[in-house]
Every structure is written in structure tokens, then in C-alpha cells.
Amino acid sequence: MFPFNFEWVWDMSHMVFMGGLWYALGILGAGMTFCVIKAILDTASGKGGHHH
Amino acid sequence: MKHTGNIGKPKRYGMVIDLDKCTGCGTCMVACMAENNVPFKKDESNKLDSITWLRVYRLTNGKPYPDNEVCYLPRPCQHCAGKHEGHSPCVSVCPATATDYDQETGIVSQIYTRCFGCRYCMAACPYHARYFNWWDPVWPKGMEKALNPNVSARMRGIVEKCSFCFHRYQKAMEKAHMEGRRELEEDEYQTACTQACPAGAITFGDLNNPEHKVHQIAQPDPAKGGRPRNPKVFRLLEELETNPKVYYLSSREWVQEACHKPHLLDQKTAHH
Amino acid sequence: MDSALIPKGVKRCPIWQFALGLGIAGAVLLWGVYAMFLCWFKGLNQTNMNDYYGFALWIWADLAVIALGGGAFFTGLLKYVFGKDELKNIINYAVLIGFICYSSALLILAIDVGQPLRSWFIFWHANVHSMLTEVAFCLSCYFCVLTIEYIPLILENRQLDKVPFVHNLSHSMHEYMAVFAATGAFLSFFHQGSLGGVAGVLFGRPFAYREHLFIWPWTFFLFTWSAAAYGPCFTLLVTRITEKIARKQLVKDATIQLLAKIAGWMMFTYIIAKIIDTIYWATTTAPSLGFSLKEFYSNNPVYGFSILFIEIVVCGVLPAVMLVIPKVRSNRLLLTLATVLAVIGVSLNRWVMVLQVMAVPVMSFDTWVMYYPSWQEVATTILPVAYGVILIMISYRYLPIFPQEAELNPLEPETPVAAEMDSQEATEADADPELTPAEA
Ligand code: SF4
Ligand code: SF4
Numbered sequence: 001m002f003p004f005n006f007e008w009v010w011d012m013s014h015m016v017f018m019g020g021l022w023y024a025l026g027i028l029g030a031g032m033t034f035c036v037i038k039a040i041l042d043t044a045s046g047k048g049g050h051h052h
Numbered sequence: 053m054k055h056t057g058n059i060g061k062p063k064r065y066g067m068v069i070d071l072d073k074c075t076g077c078g079t080c081m082v083a084c085m086a087e088n089n090v091p092f093k094k095d096e097s098n099k100l101d102s103i104t105w106l107r108v109y110r111l112t113n114g115k116p117y118p119d120n121e122v123c124y125l126p127r128p129c130q131h132c133a134g135k136h137e138g139h140s141p142c143v144s145v146c147p148a149t150a151t152d153y154d155q156e157t158g159i160v161s162q163i164y165t166r167c168f169g170c171r172y173c174m175a176a177c178p179y180h181a182r183y184f185n186w187w188d189p190v191w192p193k194g195m196e197k198a199l200n201p202n203v204s205a206r207m208r209g210i211v212e213k214c215s216f217c218f219h220r221y222q223k224a225m226e227k228a229h230m231e232g233r234r235e236l237e238e239d240e241y242q243t244a245c246t247q248a249c250p251a252g253a254i255t256f257g258d259l260n261n262p263e264h265k266v267h268q269i270a271q272p273d274p275a276k277g278g279r280p281r282n283p284k285v286f287r288l289l290e291e292l293e294t295n296p297k298v299y300y301l302s303s304r305e306w307v308q309e310a311c312h313k314p315h316l317l318d319q320k321t322a323h324h
Numbered sequence: 325m326d327s328a329l330i331p332k333g334v335k336r337c338p339i340w341q342f343a344l345g346l347g348i349a350g351a352v353l354l355w356g357v358y359a360m361f362l363c364w365f366k367g368l369n370q371t372n373m374n375d376y377y378g379f380a381l382w383i384w385a386d387l388a389v390i391a392l393g394g395g396a397f398f399t400g401l402l403k404y405v406f407g408k409d410e411l412k413n414i415i416n417y418a419v420l421i422g423f424i425c426y427s428s429a430l431l432i433l434a435i436d437v438g439q440p441l442r443s444w445f446i447f448w449h450a451n452v453h454s455m456l457t458e459v460a461f462c463l464s465c466y467f468c469v470l471t472i473e474y475i476p477l478i479l480e481n482r483q484l485d486k487v488p489f490v491h492n493l494s495h496s497m498h499e500y501m502a503v504f505a506a507t508g509a510f511l512s513f514f515h516q517g518s519l520g521g522v523a524g525v526l527f528g529r530p531f532a533y534r535e536h537l538f539i540w541p542w543t544f545f546l547f548t549w550s551a552a553a554y555g556p557c558f559t560l561l562v563t564r565i566t567e568k569i570a571r572k573q574l575v576k577d578a579t580i581q582l583l584a585k586i587a588g589w590m591m592f593t594y595i596i597a598k599i600i601d602t603i604y605w606a607t608t609t610a611p612s613l614g615f616s617l618k619e620f621y622s623n624n625p626v627y628g629f630s631i632l633f634i635e636i637v638v639c640g641v642l643p644a645v646m647l648v649i650p651k652v653r654s655n656r657l658l659l660t661l662a663t664v665l666a667v668i669g670v671s672l673n674r675w676v677m678v679l680q681v682m683a684v685p686v687m688s689f690d691t692w693v694m695y696y697p698s699w700q701e702v703a704t705t706i707l708p709v710a711y712g713v714i715l716i717m718i719s720y721r722y723l724p725i726f727p728q729e730a731e732l733n734p735l736e737p738e739t740p741v742a743a744e745m746d747s748q749e750a751t752e753a754d755a756d757p758e759l760t761p762a763e764a
Contacts, residue, residue, distance in 0.1 A: 001448050021461050027507050028507060032472065040489070043489045101369075141526065147450065147456040147460060148442075168443055180376065180690070184373075186374075291612070292613055311687075
């Protein structure tokens with residue numbers, strides 16, 4: 001999973017496979033972070049309070 | 053000390069089992085269990101979940117008396133090399149790298165502390181050489197004192213299988229290193245079953261070493277994935293290209309057919 | 325009592341009825357949980373698996389449930405990537421069903437492995453050449469995607485939505501849903517395929533082995549394809565069952581028909597590919613490994629050629645043709661029948677690719693070994709069904725899952741549409757409604 005695991009090899013299979021994994025995780029992580037930050041900013045600027 | 057054989061090159065440890073000599077006595081199985089601390093159940097009548105690294109199958113030619121013939125076939129792990137060295141059916145599928153192909157010796161290892169028991173390797177092995185620990189081992193009182201200290205006992209929930217007594221290889225190598233040698237003599241590393249067989253049906257050694265008996269009997273052809281050149285020698289399920297390192301020898305045609313040409317044996321004639 | 329939590333403009337059953345339903349499903353759930361703990365504490369000797377059946381009921385359940393949960397990724401792909409906007413009316417439910425299916429699969433896997441506490445080794449010591457590694461990685465990633473897709477739905481609950489932050493969060497997540505959905509489709513393509521690859525790469529098992537295209541055996545593509553085809557069928561079926569239990573229409577016909585049509589064509593093309601695959605395997609692959617087709621289907625009490633016929637013709641070609649013909653699929657009863665057949669078909673396919681693979685002897689002197697699950701295995705397999713029912717009940721009651729519900733069922737006055745629906749549905753048998761929705 002990480003280059004410091006002893007069975008790690010810098011070959012095509014590892015780069016493609018783990019590349020895909022970290023890429024997907026990256027998108028999900030970044031996407032969620034973005035959504036949360038945006039929600040915080042929106043809330044701070046007073047949006048979404050119309051229900052009260 | 054003469055060394056013209058296979059110095060410095062990778063070894064390919066393997067076996068030739070002479071089925072015409074095997075009497076089916078089961079000594080190899082017993083020796084294997086004792087050597088490798090193989091756990092057993094109180095009631096061993098259900099063979100589907102008992103552990104036998106080395107298992108003797110009983111084959112018959114299916115003919116009625118007086119033409120009926122029986123053959124016993126000991127089946128350890130075949131230490132398959134696969135289509136390209138290391139692509140064994142089981143090693144290639146293990147998700148956690150818990151079973152490994154040793155490029156030095158050609159032995160397929162099982163890492164007990166890493167296997168998490170998904171059993172994919174069992175599904176992959178056509179020889180049923182892999183066994184799952186459905187229970188924690190329970191030794192009869194006092195027996196734990198007689199366990200082999202060189203082999204770790206296994207816990208519930210993981211897979212195990214024949215290791216060609218790899219701990220013996222390690223011990224022999226240690227000794228050789230102490231004596232300043234890098235190479236082993238043929239008789240320095242032998243498996244427990246080989247030594248125990250009273251009929252001398254099992255021969256063990258380095259298939260890559262022309263001086264070793266296994267090489268001389270099997271005469272593996274490296275160009276054809278190790279296929280034996282000796283016409284009496286064959287491997288189990290040759291057509292699957294698992295490329296096993298266990299060779300069988302028999303001059304009986306029906307035995308040969310039962311072992312590597314499964315489609316020729318239409319009715320399921322055998323029992324075990 | 326809980327009316328403040330119920331979405332505006334829709335009617336729900338009285339709370340006692342709801343609680344009763346929860347109680348029944350909860351009892352089944354507890355039974356499963358008990359069996360689960362037995363397996364964890366006593367080990368897998370609680371099952372009827374053995375050294376011939378290292379893979380058995382659980383792995384089948386996993387494969388089936390993931391194929392059926394494929395409706396989520398495929399509907400998402402169609403809506404967000406291919407712009408089939410009509411599907412927005414069913415996407416919530418597809419996501420919920422997918423979420424249930426995938427969480428169930430992960431739970432079953434956690435019971436299935438011999439050393440559950442070591443499960444993380446599959447990530448840590450990953451063997452990137454193993455199909456199972458790919459399955460584990462994509463499965464857990466995709467489960468994250470499904471969670472991300474399900475969260476905004478929860479946040480839309482009437483009371484939660486009043487909190488400004490929650491409202492904004494669900495809003496921003498909705499906005500970026502296309503990115504998540506596309507990632508989900510990408511991950512799904514690989515893990516659905518790899519699940520097919522699990523069997524297809526077993527070159528020691530001629531019954532399972534298939535020729536490769538690049539690094540993938542044919543089953544890789546067949547499994548992805550079939551999940552995309554049959555997953556939506558399961559979504560349709562569960563929607564139908566939910567409508568019957570709720571006694572009202574929840575999704576408009578246009579949406580149902582569109583999804584049914586797409587699923588139909590997917591199934592149609594899939595089954596052609598499957599037939600070609602079967603013929604090639606029977607005439608070329610298996611003989612080259614020293615096996616004849618007959619050996620796979622004789623000398624045993626269960627697996628005869630009829631299995632092949634049922635899978636490919638009765639539950640493959642037939643429902644595909646039914647869904648492709650507009651006249652047939654617009655008949656509600658026939659549509660439901662087709663989806664039932666399709667769900668059986670894909671489940672049977674997964675069964676064969678797991679259980680029959682184990683059953684077929686490879687060494688000529690070996691024998692067929694049959695297997696039936698222990699009660700612990702059955703209970704832990706029904707556990708996710710009960711869990712699914714509970715989650716659907718709660719979600720349906722408190723979350724705006726069906727955007728068209730209020731429009732289709734105006735509160736006052738009682739509409740003729742609903743009455744009509746009821747009489748039409750009364751003709752269909754309604755067997756054991758509590759247990760069917762998440763059936764795998
Ligand atoms: S015999 Fe089975 S366990 Fe042994 S190497 Fe071959 S596939 Fe693996
Ligand atoms: S059971 Fe163990 S050795 Fe076998 S594939 Fe799974 S983790 Fe690997």
C-alpha cells in the first residue's frame with residue numbers, strides 16, 4: 001500500500017494500481033473537504049437560515 | 053568436495069514419487085504430521101475438514117476382478133511454478149502476499165502470521181493441497197512437549213500446507229554457512245516424508261542439479277516448462293500449466309492417464 | 325408522534341404499525357447478529373464450509389448482493405455522466421439500495437475471513453496482482469462514495485435541514501455529486517469486473533477459467549456488464565415491492581419505463597456476450613485444459629445442463645426480450661415478472677461461478693463434493709436482508725427519497741389515481757412483504 005511496505009516494488013503494476021487507488025481516494029477526500037469548507041463559508045455568510 | 057552440479061544458481065527443489073513402489077502404507081503422512089506439528093481432531097472421520105499436508109489417494113482402474121488394479125498416490129503440495137516462474141495458482145491470487153514463491157529454492161511458502169483466512173488460495177489450488185484451520189489446535193495432554201520446536205504451530209482461521217520441510221532447508225543452510233559453505237549436499241536437505249518412506253518411493257532434491265537423483269529420474273525439460281523427458285514420468289494435471297515440481301513415476305498406463313489426462317478417464321472410478 | 329420528522333406533503337402509516345414492522349425485522353436481525361457472534365467467537369467451524377468449499381454461501385451472497393447493488397452506480401452514471409435527467413426520480417432509492425447492498429457485502433466479508441482482525445493486511449500487504457485485492461480496494465472506496473451519496477439524503481430530513489450548516493452542506497454536496505458519481509462509476513467498473521476476475525483467473529479450475537483480454541479474463545467484462553444490466557432491475561423490483569407495501573405509486577411510469585428499457589438492452593447485449601463466452605469456453609478453453617463440457621455437468625445430483633439452461637435462457641434471454649419489447653414492459657405485471665426472472669438469473673450466475681467451481685473435481689480421481697449451508701451461515705446471510713428492510717423503512721419514513729411522491733399522492737382530497745393503483749395491484753400476490761425488499 002505504501003512504498004515503505006517491504007513487498008512494494010516500483011513496477012508498472014504497482015504504479016497503475018496504487019496510482020488509481022490514491023487518485024480515487026484523493027478525489028473523494030478533496031471533494032468532501034471542499035464541500036465542508038464551502039458549507040462552513042456559506043453558513044458564516046448567513047445563507048441557509050431561511051428556515052428559522 | 054566436488055561441485056559440478058548447480059553452484060550459485062537458483063535451486064528448484066522437487067520430488068519424484070514412484071507410484072509403482074508406493075504401497076499406500078501412509079508412513080509419509082504420519083511423518084509429515086509429526087514433523088510439522090499438524091493439528092488433528094478428536095474425531096478424524098470427516099476428511100473434508102481435517103488437515104493432511106501430504107495425503108495418499110487411492111486410485112483404481114475401475115475394472116472388475118480379476119483385472120482390478122489399485123494404485124496409491126501421495127499428494128504433497130506440488131510447489132507449482134506456474135506459466136512463468138512464480139505464477140503459481142495460489143501465490144498469484146493471495147491478496148495479502150501471505151503465500152510466496154521463493155525464487156531461490158522454488159518453494160511455495162505460507163506466512164502463517166500474515167494469512168487472514170480468505171481462502172482464495174484454496175479455491176485456486178486444483179490439487180486440494182491447502183487446508184484451513186477450522187479449529188484452534190488442541191494437543192492431547194503432554195503432547196505439546198513432543199512438538200517440533202523448529203515449526204510454529206498454527207492458529208485457527210488461517211490456511212496451511214506442505215512446505216517441503218522448509219525449516220530443514222534453513223537448518224541445513226545455517227550449518228553449511230557455519231562451515232563456510234554456500235551449497236548443500238543432496239542428503240543434507242531431505243523432507244521428512246522422503247526419509248520415512250519404507251519403500252523408498254520418494255526421491256527429493258534439486259531438479260536443476262544434474263547430479264541429483266530427482267533430475268536424473270525426471271529429466272525435466274526447461275524449454276517445455278519442466279516437462280519430464282523420461283516417458284514413465286509425468287505430473288498431475290499437466291495440461292493446466294500449473295508447472296508442478298512434484299513428478300510421478302509409473303509404468304502403468306492407466307495410472308498415467310488418471311493423473312495427467314483427466315478427460316480420458318470418463319467415469320469417476322476412484323475413491324479416497 | 326414523530327410527525328415533525330416526516331417529510332412535508334406525504335402521508336405515513338401510524339407509528340405503531342411502523343414500530344411493529346421494525347420489531348419483526350429487528351427480531352430477524354438479532355437472530356443474524358447472534359449467528360455472527362458465534363462465527364466470530366467460535367470460528368468458522370460454525371459453518372458447513374470445508375477444505376473443498378473454501379468459498380461458499382457467503383461469497384455467493386457477496387457477489388450477488390454487489391451485482392444487485394450495481395443499480396446505484398449505473399443509474400448514477402446514466403444520470404450524472406450521460407445526462408438522463410429523468411432518472412433523478414429514482415436515483416435516491418438506487419443509492420439507498422446500493423448502500424445497503426455494499427454495506428452488507430462488507431459485513432459478510434468481515435464474517436467470512438478466518439482472521440477478521442487481520443483484514444487490514446489486504447490493504448497493508450496488498451498483492452496488486454490479485455483480483456481480490458482490487459475487489460477490496462474498489463469495494464471500500466466505492467462504499468465511501470455511496471456513503472457520500474447517501475449523506476445529503478439524510479441531511480434533507482425536515483428537522484436536520486433547518487440547521488443552516490446542514491442545509492448548506494447537503495446543498496454543496498448535491499452540487500458536486502456528478503464528480504462523486506463519476507468516481508463511483510470508475511470504481512464500480514473495476515470492482516464489479518474484478519469480482520468476475522476472481523473466478524476467471526483460476527487457471528487451476530477449468531470450470532472457472534476464461535481466456536484473457538489484456539490482463540483481464542472475459543468474466544471481468546461479463547460481470548461488469550451484468551451488474552450494469554441486472555442492478556437496475558433489482559432497483560425496479562425493490563421499488564415495485566415498496567410501492568406495494570406503501571400502497572401508492574412512488575415513481576412515475578416514465579422513469580420506470582426508461583430505466584427498464586435501458587436495463588433491457590443492457591441485458592440483451594449481455595446475454596449475447598454470455599452465450600458467445602459459454603460456447604467458446606465449452607468448445608475451446610475447457611478442451612485445451614483437458615476437460616470436456618460433459619464432465620462439468622454430470623455425475624452429481626445438482627449441477628446438470630438444466631442449470632445452464634435456466635441461467636441463460638429462462639432467466640437470461642427471456643427477461644431481456646421481455647424488457648426490450650415496449651408493449652411487454654409497459655405492462656406492470658410482466659415488467660415485475662421480468663425483473664424477478666432477471667434477479668434470479670444474475671444470482672444463479674454468481675452461484676455457479678462460486679459454488680459449482682468448488683464442486684467440480686479437477687483431479688480425475690477426486691470426487692464431486694456437495695454442500696449445504698449451516699444455520700449460522702443462513703442466518704448471517706439473512707441478517708443483511710433484515711438490516712436492509714429496517715434501513716429502507718426508516719429512510720422511507722423520514723427522508724424525501726421519492727421526489728415525485730407528493731405530486732403522485734396529493735394529501736387532500738383522496739385521489740382517484742391512488743385508488744386505481746390499489747385495485748390494479750390487488751391482483752398480485754403479496755408474499756411476505758417484510759422480507760423481500762433487500763433480498764439478495
Ligand atoms: S499444489 Fe496447490 S498449494 Fe501447492 S503450489 Fe500448487 S496451487 Fe499452490
Ligand atoms: S487464505 Fe491466506 S494465504 Fe490464502 S489467499 Fe487468503 S490470505 Fe492468502
